[in-house]
Amino acid sequence: MGLLTFSGGIHPYDGKELSKDKAITVYLPKGDAVYPLSQHIGAPANPIVKKGDKVLVGQKIAEAGGFVSANIHSGVSGTVKTIEPRMTVSGNKVNSIVIENDGLFEELDFSKNIKPLDEMYREDVKEAIKEAGIVGMGGAGFPTHVKLSPKNEDAIDTIIVNGAECEPYLTSDYRRMLEVPEKIVTGLQIVVNLFDNAKGIIAIEDNKPDAIKKLRELTKDMENITVNAVKTKYPQGAERQLIYANTGRQINSSMLPADAGCIVHNIDTIVAIYNAIIEGRPLYERIVTVTGDAVKDTANFNVRLGTNAQELIDAVGGFNIEDPGKIISGGPMMGKAMFTLDVPMVKGSSALLCFREDIVSAVEPSNCIRCGRCVEVCPGRVMPNQLATLAEHGDIDGFLKYDGMECCECGCCSFVCPAKRHLTQIIAGTRKQVLANRKK
C-alpha cells in the first residue's frame, strides 16, 4: 500500500524552508489589543465588560451568543478603552472590544480552573472547552464544543488531528508538533476519551519526517493512537480529503465529518484543549507564522490574540521592500489578501505571508483551451472549467447539476490553469450566491 492520500491535488512550491527552522518565540503586544466579537462561525459573542473596566490576561470579556458561538478572553491586562466597529482581516468592520494594554500581562489565577482529569465527567471536559472559548484554529473557526457534541456519539470512532499543514509557507503546526508533541498527544487523549468507541489518528504529511518520528515515539505504547504519514500534496489537510485518506470514507458538502464517524481538529486547537483542561488557561494565544520574500526575517510567533498585524511585521524587522505587492492572512492557496495591516490577530489567523510581488494581478486571463488540468487536480472531482462557464452565464441550475456546491474552494484549479482563468473565484462567487439564497 502506498501513502495515504486522495485523488487530484497539486504540488506548489511550499516555501516552508523560509520559516520551518525558526523556533516558536513569544511575542507580547505593545499596543492596544482588539477583540472582534465575531471570530468564529455562529452568533457573535456578547461583551461582558464595559469601557473603563480593568481586565487581566485570560479574563473572559465576551460571552458566547448562543450554542454555536464562543467566549472571548483577553490576552493582555489593561483597561477597556472602547467597544466599537473595527476593521478585520475579512475586510468587514466588526464590533470589537478594544483594550488599552498596560504592558504588565498580569494573569488571572488559572490554577483554580484546574480539576484532576480523572475526576472530570465528559460533560465537564466539554464545558471546560466551551468555557475556554476554543474554536477550530485552522481558519474556519467552528466552535470546538459543538464539534464534540455530535448527534450520535457512539458512531464517532476516529478523532483525526490535522497535522498535514498542506498550505505552502505555513509552519506553525510543524513547530507545535516539534516543540510540544506531548501536549498534542495528551490533548488528543482527552478528546478520544470523550467517546466510547473512538481512537485517535495524528495525520502528518511525509515532508515532516522529524515530526512524524517524534510523535510516533511518544505514542508507541498507546494502543488507541496512531500516527499516519500522509502524502505531501495540497490540499491533503482539507477536512474531507483528510478523512478519506485516513479512513477511506467519503462525505459530501451536505454532510458533516461526524457522518463519517470522524471529528477533525487542527494542531493548535488540540494544544488549546490541552491548555484549557490541564493548565486551566482559556484560549488567548496562538501560533502565527510571519513569512514570505518581502519581510526582513521570518518567525513563528506565539501571539496574544488581539495583537495588531503591523506589530508582528515590525517584530521581524519590517519589509525589505518599500511597498510589498501582497500581504496574505493565512496561506497562499486559501488565505485572504489584506489591504491594511491595522487589523488584529484572531483565533483563525495562522500566518502573515508577505510577497514582494503579486502574481495574480500580473497575469491576464485568456480563453479556456480545455486542457483538462483543472478537472485532473480537482479534489472534489467536479469540472471547474464547466462550473466557471456556467457561473459566468448565471446558470445556477446548471451549476448545481454539475455539483458546483461540492467545490471546497481549495484553489487548485486556478493554480494550474494555463489560461490563467480565475476559476476558484468565479465558482466561489456563485457558491456564495446559492448559499445566500438558501438562507432566505
Place this chain on the structure above:
Amino acid sequence: MDYTMKISSSPHIRDKETTTNIMGKVIVALMPATIFGVYNFGIDALVTIIITVLSCVVFEAGYQKMFGLKVTIKDLSAVLTGLLLALNLPPDVPFWLPIIGSFFAIIVVKQLFGGLGQNFMNPALGARCFLLISFTGRMTTFTYDAVTTATPLAELKAGESVDVLSMAIGTIPGTIGETSAIALIFGGLFLIVTKVIDFKIPIFYIGSFAIFIVIYSLAMDRGFDLTFLLAHLFGGGLMLGAFFMATDYVTSPITPMGRIIFGLLLGLLTFLFRIYGGSAEGVSYAIIIGNLLVPLIERVTVPKSFGKGAVKHE
C-alpha cells in the same frame, strides 16, 4: 504605516505553465517529424511549411485587427495550427493551396466560432478535409523522388506488398509530416512525459485500432498478419493523428472516461474507413467525426463528484 498592496481572491499563487508554453511544447514535439519531412521531401516541403504557418498567423492577426479584437498570435496557437496543416499536405502543392487551407482553418473553423478554445473541430484537420474534398487530385497525388507514386497504404489496400521498415523510418511518399512513425512516436512520448497530453487518447486510439485490424486479419483467414498490422499502424496519418490531432485539447473530451471512449471511437472509425471506405486513408475523417461527438461524450461522462451518494457511517 500605509502600503498599497494589492488584493484579490484566493489562491494567490499560480503555476508557471501558460497556454503559450503548452503550444510551444507541442511545436517542439513536432520538430522531429517536421525536420524529417524536410529531409525526406526537400526544399518544397520547407516552402510549404513556411507558407502555411505564415498565412495562418497573418489570417489570425488580420481577422482580430479587423474586428477590433485583441491580437493573440503570441499564444502560438496559430503557428501550431499552421504547422499541423502543413504536415498534413503533400510537399509539392502549389503555393495557393496552403493559403486557402489556412483561411479555412483560422477564419472559418476557428475565428468564426469565437477563436481559441471555441472551435468545434480541429482547425488543421478541418482544413485538410476541406482541401481533400475541394482539390482531391492535388491533395492525393504524391510525388516521391520525382516520380508520382501511390502511398504504401494505398498499395496495401490494392493488395500489394509494402516495406514496413521504411514506413517506420518514413522514407516513403505521403504528406510532409506523416511519413515517419518513429519521429512522431518520439514527439508523442515527449508530450506524454512532459504531461502536455494525457496518454489515454493515443493509447486507446492506437490500441483499439490495432485490435480491430488483428480481428479483421483473423476473420479474413489471413492469420496473425504482423506486416499488415504494422503497415496499418505506421502508414497514413495514424501516428500524427493519434498523438497530435486527436489530443487537441479544444476538440477532445476533458473528462477522463470521455477520453477513453473518444480513443476507442476513433480506433473503430479509422478501422471502418480504412478497410471498408473508398479511400486508403481514414484518420482525418475519423477524428473530425469524433470531434463533433465530443459534447455528447462529455455529457455522459461527467465524473462523479467526491462523496456523491455517500452514506452515513453508523
